[in-house]
Amino acid sequence: MSRERRPPLALALAVAAAVVGVLAAASPRAEAELQVGFYNATCPIAEGVVFAEMHAILHEDPTLAPSLLRMHYHDCFVQGCDGSIMLRSRRGTAERDATPNRSMRGYDAIERIKARLETLCPLTVSCADIIAMAARDAVYLSKGPWYGVETGRRDGNVTVAEYAENDLAPPDSNIVDVKTFFSVKSLTAKDIVVLFGSHSIGTSHCEAFRKRLYNFTGAMDQDPSLDAGYARQLRKLCPRRHGGRGRRTKVPMDPGSGFTFDLSYYRHVLATGGLFQSDGSLLHDAATRGYVERMANASSPDEYYQDFAAAMVKMGRTDVLLDSLGEVRATCGVFVD
Template sequence: MASNKSWSFVAVASSAILMTMLAVTARADGALQYDFYNATCPGVEDLVRAELKAKFAADVTLPAALLRLHFHDCFVRGCDASIMLKSHNGTSEQDADPNSTVRGYEAIEDIKAKIEATCPLIVSCADIMAMAARDAVYFSEGPDYQVETGRRDGNVSILEEALQFLPPSDGNVTVLTQFFAVQNLTMKDMVVLSGAHTLGIAHCPSFSKRLYNFTGAGDVDPTMDPAYAKNLATVCSTPADNVASVQPLDPVSPAKFDTGYYQSIYAHQALLQSDAALLEDSLTGAYVQLMNNATYLDTFFADFAVAMINMGRAGVRTGVDGEIRDTCGVYID
């Protein structure tokens, strides 16, 4: 059970206060800025949103995929679209096991092609990915926050770095905090950004150990709600169930961006061990307990917007560093 200890997380969140928070957290060095493309490619954010609206209508699972794609990109070499790069010999980030179920590449390429037809070699793939993640949240009934832009694309993508820097699905709070700290993200950023799991699914191999062999003795994770664990076992019928079998990360409201993720954790119905771990720490557990109350939805929205902006600054390339490609998924070998 989470303690009552808090980080003074409670806040009154309105659209005006949210924009103030975003302004306060804006970078002082000007490396990224709002409306970066106003003069060079006016209307690009509207174009991205219009394209995504149509794509999301055709594929209701795409918002979660694009949000995850942005996360997995930013945690390896920073937000530089390096995850988009391809390899003929299986050595790029895309080829790493944690990225084996990542998708959404084609949607980013389609949007890039539309932009190139209007503003050739102006808008980076990294910025398109940041806009797409924001719009994925917006079209899932989440907050509509402003994205800093001005990123340039990297041209290096290494499989081993994805293995090294992507947070593990079975990590505890100490481990997760360390992975986020590498990206200059705080523990609060970590517990808030974990809320992105209110969208999307996980494949059986990422949580089957909790059902069949948690301690190595063929047991079930004792922190899981027994009825929930039994239901999961009907989907993942064996410890080695194939990757095609999936479950929603948020069983409360899997297609809506809200606090259902935290409600499921509080009810001991977290799918991943790393999600369940948030309830066991006094600080992250306090946030989970707070967000178990749906009246704090606006607080979560404000916190998430700020945390996404913080993450979007990770390892960015700006100015003359990096490149602007006409295609995001070029081969690097």
């Protein structure tokens, strides 16, 4: 989707700043479903508020954009897009306590947006929908595409760390493993290669790809599919004996374009094999490799933007809770009594 088809920032900010009057009651629906504009009757300023808050949040800390995009993926892949990733457990057994989520950032940003909406439209906009809208706005504010986000999700109240451990593809996955993880969510090979393009923004810690540099097969070797020059750069950043440095070092997933949502990720993967083994695995399947090659050589991002929008909308429909299935929490991280 071309960048021209997006709302001007001034308009979004003006809508978000408007004083809320009497909100019309929601029209009854014959069948529960996600839809663009779900809150038009019950909280018509919802998207404007989310966008305005996201604009302020990313102005304060632009590094949160990839984290908030990643949060939507991690939420949807574990029990569906139900906001359960936000729930806090006193026993350390929630999704956010799982290994794949320990480096997750942005929980406070979602709570900030939620608190603003609660003052305007109490108990109306779900945390799951806020996460979905924030992910879209993170992409847009990183110079990526704008697309319509379907809303109407309800929040889930079950959160289990083990589910996140089991349902999220680790960064050292091969293409067979990646396709298995995604197919369980009814996502295709094309969806995989399109959604992996989100690695165009953000960074990673050394531990996520250290095995690829120093012990790929268990024989103290390096992944032979990794470009030698790129591997040397990574070894300098992430030495074998790191003494804790690897937990602090942040390596861009798309060098030179870490805060711009564009096609350079595909050029990077094609030229070097990418940062993660799962990135490089896209070159080991005919369908995904063909897409990588086409995007790496594309003169315009328009096709990719359209594909990304479609894939995000599709992922956002994963096992959603509608109507009486689920709840709307006042605070995203706190269980309803």
